[in-house]
Amino acid sequence: MVTQTADRRSAILSSAAELFAQQGVRSSTVRQIADRVGMLSGSLYHHFPSKDAIVREIVTSYLADLRERYSRVLAMNLAPRARLEQLIHASLLAAEAAPDATVVYQNEMSYIRGLPEFEEVKAATAEVQQTWLGAIEAGRADGSFRTDIEPRVFYRFLRDAVWLSVRWYRPEGSYTVDQLAEDCASLFLDGYAAFDDD
Amino acid sequence: MVTQTADRRSAILSSAAELFAQQGVRSSTVRQIADRVGMLSGSLYHHFPSKDAIVREIVTSYLADLRERYSRVLAMNLAPRARLEQLIHASLLAAEAAPDATVVYQNEMSYIRGLPEFEEVKAATAEVQQTWLGAIEAGRADGSFRTDIEPRVFYRFLRDAVWLSVRWYRPEGSYTVDQLAEDCASLFLDGYAAFDDD
DNA sequence: GTCTATATTTTGATAGAC
DNA sequence: GTCTATCAAAATATAGAC
Incomplete structure (x- = not known):
């Protein structure tokens, strides 16, 4: 569903923003972002083309x-x-x-x-x-x-x-x-x- | 000589500080630091044990x-x-x-x-x-x-x-x-x- | 004190099964 | 839409010749 997809995107964005703010963009890995959202790093690339x-x-x-x-x-x-x-x-x-x-x-x-x-x-x-x-x-x-x-x-x-x-x-x-x-x-x-x- | 060694250390420190300030510590590589000083990255480790x-x-x-x-x-x-x-x-x-x-x-x-x-x-x-x-x-x-x-x-x-x-x-x-x-x-x-x- | 060469780890990203 | 598996590049650090 579109809503669920949007929710996942939002979750990724807010988790990433939190990490980026805490430890910097460069220090934050796609694996850390995925961890916080509760998925594996490869799955991020279904929602975003890149970090x-x-x-x-x-x-x-x-x-x-x-x-x-x-x-x-x-x-x-x-x-x-x-x-x-x-x-x-x-x-x-x-x-x-x-x-x-x-x-x-x-x-x-x-x-x-x-x-x-x-x-x-x-x-x-x-x-x-x-x-x-x-x-x-x-x-x-x-x-x-x-x-x-x-x-x-x-x-x-x-x-x-x-x-x-x-x-x-x-x-x-x-x-x-x-x-x-x-x-x-x-x-x-x-x-x-x-x-x-x- | 002691003086030359000290000079190298200072050069490394100031080049590193400049890089760290410009693009962040995490984004700055030991290779970039060594480049600015005019040596290869491996040689840095004679002066400092780590980044x-x-x-x-x-x-x-x-x-x-x-x-x-x-x-x-x-x-x-x-x-x-x-x-x-x-x-x-x-x-x-x-x-x-x-x-x-x-x-x-x-x-x-x-x-x-x-x-x-x-x-x-x-x-x-x-x-x-x-x-x-x-x-x-x-x-x-x-x-x-x-x-x-x-x-x-x-x-x-x-x-x-x-x-x-x-x-x-x-x-x-x-x-x-x-x-x-x-x-x-x-x-x-x-x-x-x-x-x-x- | 610097270089060459390389080991080791980490990272961003991809392919294909499910 | 997520996972498994993996690739390729980049990064820190080390070993030994000179």
Whole structure:
């Protein structure tokens, strides 16, 4: 049945993503992936033509989801600061929805560079970057952000803090992704030094 | 001669670190390392007993350097904010001195976890983390830092921003490491929103 | 200290039975 | 759609000549 086939594919994809995130793509063997799904390595090739095809699907479907989230944020037509807050929030939600794919995308760029689909990924990456830089430069232009720190430098610090949070953040207890997003936005925009007025 | 032997060892270590940083430890073969040094793979084993031994030396000597830099900062006995600024500065100088080792340490923790020397590395990592958290908690205690964002959350955002800068920062032109450290400290402590008083 | 040659293991992938 | 069996390539590591 089609449904069962789709389930197997999904199981392979999520098991592979988990392994890739934990120990890297190169260190993860097709035998390990098959083990987790409960089949033998040869059977994987009924669902995917190669190990690289699995990597590709993990990364591209993750990027498609991320771009969709960003486009919804841009459609809100918010002022720079609010737009940046929403981009942080959307990014952290995307990371929560697919933490393993996020790690793979963040850690394995040198591997992805070797895939035939690299140009696609590169284009999506550039679009994501431009979304962030657009909000930052708009805030700089309208006077709501500092001008003594380069937008590119701010972007990179913020980006690494946001994306690498998948390495340590685990949704537990009362510290939700919403709270994390709020703290991140407040920290990067307002700083950590105590406010004068409280 | 002893000097020549030492030179060969250094050449192997730096070529290996460069490769490991570029494409990951697992993706880098002993043949590739030997190629870069200008010898055949078998000859590497006269200098190191295994590929893992090369990884170990890169990581442990990096951590030794980092701990030394941190201890010099702590010896200054600075107030929390100034101490944090110096920790950022010291970290970025360590990263500049050994960018490849920094990348390896940041990216390959899952590989390092499999080495027999993992407990050593783990201890050093814990010490480094405690150095940061000590400064942050001191600043929280004396009222110079906010109390509405958990020290652990602040630490992790700051840590990722600092260490992952090796992925993009290249010392070029007038934007020095000193300037990068200053921008990083100012950003995390004062924020990116425009100051009210300028 | 480096090279030649090779042992051993692991890995991605395939062919064909069921 | 999965398994058995296996191939071919690649990788770490070793032994011994020079």
